[in-house]
Amino acid sequence: MLIPRTPEMSITRFQDKGGIVDLGIKGKRVLVTGTGRGLGYAIALTLVEEGAKVAAISRKRENLDKLMEEIGGTENGHYAIACNLAEEGAPQKILEELNDNFGCIDILVNNLGGTLDIVDPLCSIQDWRDIFRFNLEVAIELNNLVIPKMKELGWGRIVNICSTASMENNGPVTYCTVKAAFLAYTRCMGRVLAKDGIVMSAVLPGAINTEGGHWEKALKERPEHVKKYLEERCPLGRFGNSRDIGYMVAFLSSNLAEFSQGSIIPVDGGQSRHFFSQ
DSSP: OOOOOOGGGSGGGOEETTEEOOOSOTTOEEEEESOSSHHHHHHHHHHHHTTOEEEEEESOHHHHHHHHHHHTGGGGTOEEEEOOTTSTTHHHHHHHHHHHHTOOOSEEEEOOOOOTTOOOTTOOHHHHHHHHIIIIIHHHHHHHHHHHHHHHHTOEEEEEEOOGGGSSSOSOHHHHHHHHHHHHHHHHHHHHHGGGTEEEEEEEEOSBOOTTSHHHHHHHHOHHHHHHHHHHHOTTSSOBOHHHHHHHHHHHTSGGGTTOTTOEEEESTTOOGGGOOO
């Protein structure tokens, strides 16, 4: 569920002693994957509010049409592609299309991911490959395609949307394992890219209530379970929302994140077990 948006909510309108904060991403070209709904949708909206031009990718054209209508479409410099990025060769084709019709990518937000409903810890090797492709391999492939130009320009931001499951047993074995690998990749690559003016970081969302997501369904089908979860696991007594993630991504995409190479940032309201003292 997205919180209402008003001009006052733009990060650049938060004031400090020095005046209005400038994220320095106005006019930057951003590629956000998985923008059909939920986190990706909110991330795209937040970056647009900060003046960025967004290229959005989702498997469903109708979801992209809704987003493009909300942000002003191609007339405002944005771009949308309906595509299944997990298909072999899809990332290469997408980047070629963007280079021809949108421009080089300054900021990449890797938001593609999920369990694919694979929950059996003794699943097939093909299931493992599918999870790896969906949650990590596509991101690596996209990164490899955009990093050379970022190096040439001496500036770039890559934000990987990971999960608190990367640091604790909080989901299917396959999902937790691959997300942990994504985290290690981010940390290592952040160091490698630092000298080139590129900042790679990761955001670890906690329990976020999104439209059509797990917790929205649970609220309808298992309200007592949700009540117990909020009481025992969420210090704030509520779920996060998509904008909580969008704001952190905007910061990590900005000039203000210049010293955040390889940073791993949980955005979970303190609910993750790895923060709890025993």
